[in-house]
Amino acid sequence: MNLDNVKCFLSLAECLNFTKAAEKEHMTQTSMSRKISGLEEELGVRLFYRDNHQVILTDAGSEFYVQAQKLLDVYESTVRLVQNVEQGYARSLKIGVGIYEDELLDTFLGQYVMAHPDVRITCLQYSYRELLKRFEQGLLDIIVTSDQFLSGYPVENVDMELIYDKPWKIILNREHPLAERTAVTSEDLKNEIMITMYEGSVSQIADHFRTAFKFRDIIHVNSYNTKLMMVNANLGFGLVPAFVRLVRYEKIKMKEFAPPYISRCFYALCHKENQNGHVRKFFEDYVKYAQEERD
Numbered sequence: 001m002n003l004d005n006v007k008c009f010l011s012l013a014e015c016l017n018f019t020k021a022a023e024k025e026h027m028t029q030t031s032m033s034r035k036i037s038g039l040e041e042e043l044g045v046r047l048f049y050r051d052n053h054q055v056i057l058t059d060a061g062s063e064f065y066v067q068a069q070k071l072l073d074v075y076e077s078t079v080r081l082v083q084n085v086e087q088g089y090a091r092s093l094k095i096g097v098g099i100y101e102d103e104l105l106d107t108f109l110g111q112y113v114m115a116h117p118d119v120r121i122t123c124l125q126y127s128y129r130e131l132l133k134r135f136e137q138g139l140l141d142i143i144v145t146s147d148q149f150l151s152g153y154p155v156e157n158v159d160m161e162l163i164y165d166k167p168w169k170i171i172l173n174r175e176h177p178l179a180e181r182t183a184v185t186s187e188d189l190k191n192e193i194m195i196t197m198y199e200g201s202v203s204q205i206a207d208h209f210r211t212a213f214k215f216r217d218i219i220h221v222n223s224y225n226t227k228l229m230m231v232n233a234n235l236g237f238g239l240v241p242a243f244v245r246l247v248r249y250e251k252i253k254m255k256e257f258a259p260p261y262i263s264r265c266f267y268a269l270c271h272k273e274n275q276n277g278h279v280r281k282f283f284e285d286y287v288k289y290a291q292e293e294r295d
Helices: 003-015 018-024 030-045 060-088 102-116 128-136 202-209 223-233 277-294
Strands: 048-050 055-059 092-095 120-125 142-146 158-164 170-175 183-185 193-196 217-220 238-241 252-258 267-272
Touching: 003 018, 003 030, 018 030, 018 267, 055 060, 055 217, 092 102, 092 128, 092 277, 102 120, 102 277, 128 142, 158 277, 170 223, 193 202, 193 223, 193 238, 202 217, 223 238, 223 252, 267 277
Parallel strands: 092 120, 092 142, 183 252, 193 217
Antiparallel strands: 048 055, 142 267, 158 267, 170 238, 170 252
């Protein structure tokens, strides 16, 4: 598959305008159209609906957009790797984090960069499913993740170390009646609304948390920041790891949950076969740092 055609497809999928996409790729509109047609012919599917007024992705085009991004990621990662091998060194590493884990990593990362200024580090954040997928594909050297999808994960080729296993906290708007409590109990929450990123129906989420507490209803959000925003607006309560910082949200209070409740633990993962010395050094130093912090 011609990667230039794939890049043109991505530009058009993002612009949905042949003129703008052609300008972005520094080519004529005719050349852009020819490349898209060639790609559609090669794939045997129509990627765009287009007329004189608009350009729209087909269902097949939407799916190819997701896969084409991954294809270019793999290509670019491969190019960087072989270039490093050709030059006799591999001084770069890619680190992936999930929803919360940037706050487990940022202090150590700053210290490490100061001590190793020659190492090129890239940090990327994804949902937990996507994080594990990219790690499995070799697009990430090290990940710091919750254990949400680690049950049954094949660990025989992976070094996996516990990073954090402390109880989680309840977050509430400071005007909420429970915000003045020293600790919040399961009984306190039975008539409250839970704001969560946990995917599933109300009954599925209720079953997941049944052993810890009950709640009246849920509001589902798709990011950590929107969860904080909703709690800040006093629309319900949330659960967060105790290590998170809430400096942006002055109206939120973090409270102990009684009895203590561990929703998720956090782990660092690294491929055993990764021979990049900088990757191994970072992983080992970070695990040691995290264990000292836990103690």
